[in-house]
Amino acid sequence: EAGVAQSPRYKIIEKRQSVAFWCNPISGHATLYWYQQILGQGPKLLIQFQNNGVVDDSQLPKDRFSAERLKGVDSTLKIQPAKLEDSAVYLCATQAGTGELFFGEGSRLTVL
């Protein structure tokens, strides 16, 4: 089966610009997560969706980050305006019925 697809793989922007990342989950996986992985650290949960509803966004910096999952399938994560400290890999993951998370390859953001 196809895995979790993410795009773009790499993005370089200047601070105060905006950026959007896209995630296409594995078919049938109702739960979708966005994680932020800063260099040298473990992934940190930003937001969790169950179908098209938000389950947990307590760690999402809502003044600049937004995410949506229209129709409960694809999801987008947006940052506007970006800061230097937003440089990280943004990982999308979806959850199977077994509880296992399947991760995409990530979108690496560099903010200059």
Add this chain to the structure above:
Amino acid sequence: AQSVTQLGSHVSVSEGALVLLRCNYSSSVPPYLFWYVQYPNQGLQLLLKYTTGATLVKGINGFEAEFKKSETSFHLTKPSAHMSDAAEYFCAVSEASTLTFGKGTMLLVSP
């Protein structure tokens, strides 16, 4: 709140030597525990998981981990390291459906 501590940001072993990556956790409920591996420029891949039942869990690529409730530990081991095991390893704990990761341990394997 749950948390994970991985001892050692880097572990170096020789090919053929024992691999031991340490993980301690805290959780307010019986935990689900996971080990993930991340190769350069790739996403995380599940190595193994503990949910309930047998405390010694076997995973892919010859790795295994033992859940020790009294020590709140879930250390990852492999009897004989291979060059292809060089990667970053993350321990994670789950409460409800939220996964919390440790900071990761980079495994370096020398010939």
